[in-house]
Amino acid sequence: MSSALTSSIASRFENIVGSAFVRTEADAVADYRVDGSLPAAAVLPENAEQAAEIVKIAVREKFALIPCGARTSLGVGMPPSRYDVALDMTRLQGVAHYDPGDLTISVDAGMRLVELARILAEKKQFLPLAVPFFEKATIAGVIASGLDSPLRHFYGTARDFLIGAEFVDGTGALAKSGGRVVKNVTGYDFHKLLNGSLGSLAVITRLNFRTFPVQSSRRGFLASFADEIHALTFVKELAASPLTPTLVEAIAPEFAKLFLEEKSPVASLRLDVQAWTVCVGFEGSSEVCERYARDLGRLARMASTQDATSVHDSQFLSLLEILREAPVSMSRAASRSIVFRFATLPGRLADLLRALRSFANSSWIPSVVLIRSGSIIYFALLPRQGDEAATKQIAYFWKSVDSLQGQLEFNASVLFCPTEWKSEFDCKAQGPESADLQRRVKKAFDPNGTFASGRFPGGI
C-alpha cells in the first residue's frame, strides 16, 4: 500500500467523485485485492470524464492504478508490481446507443454482462460472449481479461465483434477507436489491443459491439467415447464435414465427474463420468437442426461412440452454462487449483494433450481437462489438500511444459492460480521479438507506466 496517498490526495479524488465514492477504509479496499496487493484507495467515477480526471491525478502523483469492474477476473495475469488506486468502473452502466436494426450496440464499461444479455434478448439478439462469471462480470472486465467463450467456434472471439471503444489513455486523455458500424477501417484499430490487455493500456469507458440474432432453435449433441483418441477423431471428422457448429467441446472423464458432483441440472444430460464426452452445439431452422443431429450421429458412430444423445433448447442452455463456467469450476475444484490455458494448432492438439497428461501423472497431481474448439486446452492441476510436495511437483510440471517449446507449437498462459505460485509461471509472451513491440505499444498508451504494471508475463 502506498503511503504517498495522503488524505489531501484522497480529498482531491473526493472533489471529483464525491466522498461517498472514494473508499480508503481497510475493509473496503480489501475487496479490491489483486494477488495479495491492496490499494490505498478505491475510486468510483460516475462517468468517463471523472475517470479521466482520476487518471490525470494518478499520473501526476505517480500512483499505480488498476481499472476494475466486478473484480471477478482480477486474478488473471501476473501480480501487479505496484498498486495504489483501484479505479472501479461499475457506476458506468448505461446504454449509449442501441440500433437493433443495424445489429450494433454501445454500452458503458461497467454494464454487467447479464444485463447486457437481457437488453439484447428483448430484441431477440445476443453477444456470443458466454464467458466465466457471466452473472457478475462487467463488459469491460470481460474484454480486458480476454477470457474466451465456447461459442468462439462459430462466432469467433471478442476481437471479431468488438467494433469500437472509448477509453482513458495513460495521459488521462479520453480517446477512442473504431466506431458504431460493422465495417470500418478508419484509423488504427486500438480497440483490438484492449482485448486481453488486463487493464495495462487504458481504462475502458465504453465498448461498441456487433450483435447477433438469436436463431429459432439452439440445440446440442453429446457423444461419449472410450478415450481421447476416439473423442478427438470425432472432433477432427466433424471439422472436415460441411457442418458449422456453434461449439465443440471435449470433456475428459474427470471433468464430467466434477460437473455431476457440482451441479445437479446436468444429471439430465446423462454425461458418462467414465468416458470422454464431446459436446456439439448447433442452431437454425428445424430442418437444419435435424440435418445436424443426423450427421452428428453418423460421424459419432464412425468414431466408435459409446452413446450419443440430442440436447434440446432448454437443456442446451444449461449445457452452455456449464461449459461457459468451466474454467471457474476447475479453479474451484481444489483449494489451490491452477488452471492453465494452452492454445495450439488442431493438428498438434493430440500430441500436446498426451504430453500434458503424462507430465501431470508423473508429478502425481490430479488433473482435469476440457478441450475447446479443437485447439484450446483448459488444463487444471488440483493439488491435494496438505500436499507439501505440491510446489515442487508443480514446478516440475511447468519445467516439463517448457521443454515442449520447440517441439510442439503452443501458447501457454495461467488463468487462475494461487498468488504464491505465480512467479513460477512467468512465461514468455510471444518471444523476445514481439515483446519489444509490445513494450512499444505499452509506452505509447501509458507513457508513465500508470496502469496495471507488471500484470503481463515478461514484466510488461
Added chain:
Amino acid sequence: MDQTAHEKTESQKATGVRKLPDEVLNGLRSIVGKQNVLASGTETLVYECDGMMTHRYPPSAVVLPTSTDQIAPIVCLLADHQTPFVARGAGTGLSGGALATNGAVVIEMARLNRILKIDYDNRIAVVETGLVNIRLSQAVNPDGFYYAPDPSSQKSCTIGGNVSENSGGPHTLAYGVTTNHVTGLELVLPDGEIKRIGGKITDSLGYDLCGLLVGSEGTLALITEITAKLSKKPEAVKTLLAIFETVDDATETVTDLTARAITPAACEMLDGWTLCAVEDYVHAGFPRDCGAVLLIEVEGVTEAVASQAVGIEEVCKAHKAREVRTAKDDQQRELLWKGRKTAFGALGRLAPSNYVLDAVIPRSKLPQALRRVLEIGKECGLNIGNIFHAGDGNLHPLVLFDPRNREQFEKAVKASTDIVRYCVEIGGALTGEHGVGMEKSELMTLMFSEADFALMRRVHSQFNPTGLLNPGKVFPMGKGCGETRIRTSPMHRPVPA
C-alpha cells in the same frame, strides 16, 4: 512521349521531387541488381499513382526486391540517407495509400509472390506479401478450401496490400474482413529490423499486435509475410438476383433483412442506371429497366441455404420486388458476380473519369442515405452511380466526371466530401475498406479528436519514429485550415482536351 516527359517535369517541380543521390541508387542496385531499380521518368511513370487516379506523386525511384532479406537492407540504406519510402503491392488501392509522397522510393512488393506453406490440417497458409489475392484461393480450391476476403480487385490486388488496408469484399458480410483471417505477420520495421508477430495459432499471448498492424495502411511497418486462415468451401451456394422498380424498395429490403436476422454471405446492390452499363459490358442478363437489383448469396449446409433463400425471397417480395431470380448453375452465378466485380470498370463507358467513394453507414439508415447521395448528385449536377456492399452498409458512390473540366472536377470533390460528411453525421465512418490513405486524411477530424490523434501519433512514433515510412498518409496535414475536404493532389490539373 514528349508530352509525357513534359508533364513529368511539371510533376517533379510541383511535388519537389529530388533526384536520389548516386550513392543511394548504387546502394539499391547492389542489393537487388541494376535491372531491379527503376529511376528514370519513363520507368517510374506508372508508379506515380495508384487506383486513385486523381492523385499523382512521382517516386524518386522504384526498387523491386524478391525477398525479406533484400527489403531489410533496402530499408536500412534509405533510413541512413533520410529518404522516405513506401511499400506498394499491385497499386489497386483507391485511397492513395501507396503514393510516393515527398519523393519517396517505392518498394514494389509484387515479386514476393510465393505461397510458402499450405497446411490443411491446421487450416492455414503462409504467403509472401506480393501474392495476388485470388492465387491463394485458386491454389487451395481443388482441395475444398478458399481464402475468404475477396475484394473486387482480387484478381490483381496483393494479400500484403489487403493486410495494409484491412480489405473487405462482398463476402465479408458473413466471413469478416482481412483482420479476421490473419494470425501472423513478418514485418520489416522502418529501421530495417525484421520482426514476427502472432503466428499460426489464433490466440497469441500479449497484446493483439496483428490487430494493430492489419489496417495500419503501411504506416507502421512493411509487411513481408502473412499467415492466413483458410476456409472450408460451403456445401451449398445459392445466388439470388432480386429486381426492384426503385432504389428505395431495394434499400428497405436490405434494412428489413438485417432486422429480421437474415444474414446472407453477401448482399450487394447495383442501381438501375449503372446496371445498364454493366449489362452492356458483361451480358449477364441484368435487367435494363429497373430501379435497382440486389445480388444476394447464401451459403452453408443445403438445408440452411434452402430455408434462408425462402426467407430472403419473402422479404424481397414484401418490398415489391418485381422478380427474384436464382442462378441456375455455377456459370450463371459466376456471370452475375463478374457483373458486380467489374462494375466500376464498366462505368468507364459513361464518363471519361470517375471517383469511387467508400464510406459506411448504419444499415438501418440505408434508405435515407441513398436518397441523400442521389440528392447530392443532383445538387452538384453530376451523375452518381451506386454499386456497393449493401449488407454491411458499405457505400461506394461512384461520381462520374470529366477531368478535362476543372469545374466538374471541383464539383466531384465537393459531392464526394458532402457524401462522406453526411455518412459520418448519421453515425457512420469515413471508410469501410479502402482506407484513409491520402484521400481522406483531412476528413479524419470529422471522426477523431486531438486526443485521438495524439495517441495515434504516439503509436506511430513508436514504430516509425523518423516518419520516413509512408509519409503523408492517414494523419491530417492541415494546420488551422478552415476547410475539411477530400484531399486533391497538387498534381491534379485539367487534362488538355
